[in-house]
Amino acid sequence: MLEDVQKGLEGVLVAESGLSSIDGDAGRLIYRGYDIETLAREATYEEVLYLLWHDELPTAEELEAFADSIAEERELSADVLETVRRLAASGEEPMAALRTAVSALSADEPEPDADPEDLDATLRKGRRITAKIPTILAAFERYRMDEAPVDPHPDLDLAENFLYMLTGEEPDDIAAETIDQALILHADHGLNASTFTSMVVASTMADVYSSVTAGIGALSGPLHGGANQDVMEMLIEVDESDRDPLDWVKNATDEGRRIPGFGHRVYNVKDPRAKILQARCKELSEANGDEKWYDYTTTIEEYLTEEQGLVEKGIAPNVDFYSGTVYYQLGIPVDMYTPIFAMSRVGGWVGHVLEYQEDNRLIRPRGRYTGPEEAEWVPIDER
Numbered sequence: 517m518l519e520d521v522q523k524g525l526e527g528v529l530v531a532e533s534g535l536s537s538i539d540g541d542a543g544r545l546i547y548r549g550y551d552i553e554t555l556a557r558e559a560t561y562e563e564v565l566y567l568l569w570h571d572e573l574p575t576a577e578e579l580e581a582f583a584d585s586i587a588e589e590r591e592l593s594a595d596v597l598e599t600v601r602r603l604a605a606s607g608e609e610p611m612a613a614l615r616t617a618v619s620a621l622s623a624d625e626p627e628p629d630a631d632p633e634d635l636d637a638t639l640r641k642g643r644r645i646t647a648k649i650p651t652i653l654a655a656f657e658r659y660r661m662d663e664a665p666v667d668p669h670p671d672l673d674l675a676e677n678f679l680y681m682l683t684g685e686e687p688d689d690i691a692a693e694t695i696d697q698a699l700i701l702h703a704d705h706g707l708n709a710s711t712f713t714s715m716v717v718a719s720t721m722a723d724v725y726s727s728v729t730a731g732i733g734a735l736s737g738p739l740h741g742g743a744n745q746d747v748m749e750m751l752i753e754v755d756e757s758d759r760d761p762l763d764w765v766k767n768a769t770d771e772g773r774r775i776p777g778f779g780h781r782v783y784n785v786k787d788p789r790a791k792i793l794q795a796r797c798k799e800l801s802e803a804n805g806d807e808k809w810y811d812y813t814t815t816i817e818e819y820l821t822e823e824q825g826l827v828e829k830g831i832a833p834n835v836d837f838y839s840g841t842v843y844y845q846l847g848i849p850v851d852m853y854t855p856i857f858a859m860s861r862v863g864g865w866v867g868h869v870l871e872y873q874e875d876n877r878l879i880r881p882r883g884r885y886t887g888p889e890e891a892e893w894v895p896i897d898e899r
Contacts, residue, residue, distance in 0.1 A: 604659035642866030654681030704864030748840035777837030
């Protein structure tokens with residue numbers, strides 16, 4: 517007998533993993549034993565990638581070689597660039613464009629015939645995808661602004677290089693540190709929808725291009741990766757209303773509007789990543805001399821948590837509630853927020869693919885049939 521249906525697989529264990537762990541009651545997130553607070557403060561995104569993919573932190577020499585290997589893979593072929601240009605010209609949404617472009621990368625893969633069970637080859641392919649996604653996103657944004665793409669800078673790390681290719685100018689230290697920290701915070705988060713999707717595809721022994729493309733598709737849904745954009749659009753609405761943010765949120769809740777960026781399927785308290793980005797948002801606001809975005813978010817958070825008592829109900833700010841304001845202050849277009857999420861989360865997708873395929877078993881759940889048991893066939897001319 518099958519057990520009772522668990523809609524959405526909530527509470528169902530389907531795999532074991534050494535990549536990341538979430539304590540939803542304590543508000544704790546770790547990557548391979550390291551607290552996210554420590555990694556966000558001390559590590560670089562490349563160090564976190566190495567940790568997720570190799571199960572240990574790199575030495576200085578290992579990190580240099582690893583970062584160089586990523587930098588060497590950043591350029592896109594003329595065919596992929598043309599695909600990105602066409603997608604931008606067509607008015608395609610950035611996440612849809614990213615999904616198509618990542619799939620197109622496989623046409624230029626130098627190891628197309630690698631054995632699916634060769635995990636070293638899978639790692640190399642995953643590294644290439646990770647290196648090229650920032651180039652895809654920056655080129656897409658440049659094309660739709662009628663500007664030429666900026667070639668990757670060989671001396672900049674992944675986060676700095678992304679901002680450089682996006683704007684054509686090397687970012688200042690605060691901007692570079694901010695985007696690098698954001699990538700660290702989003703790199704992995706257990707078996708979320710996109711990671712699980714990537715694993716399901718990988719369990720068929722499909723290549724990692726297919727797994728990452730599938731992960732992007734899952735992340736594009738508004739219930740998974742799109743809340744950061746929703747939050748920023750809400751805050752822009754607050755700003756354009758010329759109303760006090762407290763009055764605005766009171767009116768919005770009275771009207772029954774859902775405030776994006778609150779609640780999480782795993783966390784019952786404030787997301788630890790939200791705490792880190794809240795501090796970063798404040799730092800950026802002070803550096804820019806304009807603290808309104810920070811004031812809007814904190815005012816709304818305080819009202820919902822203290823006056824509405826959402827925390828007592830297990831509903832608290834998640835990472836999306838503050839990531840949008842951070843990106844906005846860096847001048848990044850609102851519809852690029854979820855693609856940046858994908859640019860980071862690819863590290864987790866690749867890590868889980870490698871881990872799962874070490875002891876692979878095809879993921880094949882069951883569904884309970886609820887239709888009729890015996891239907892009488894009626895010939896077509898009598899229906």
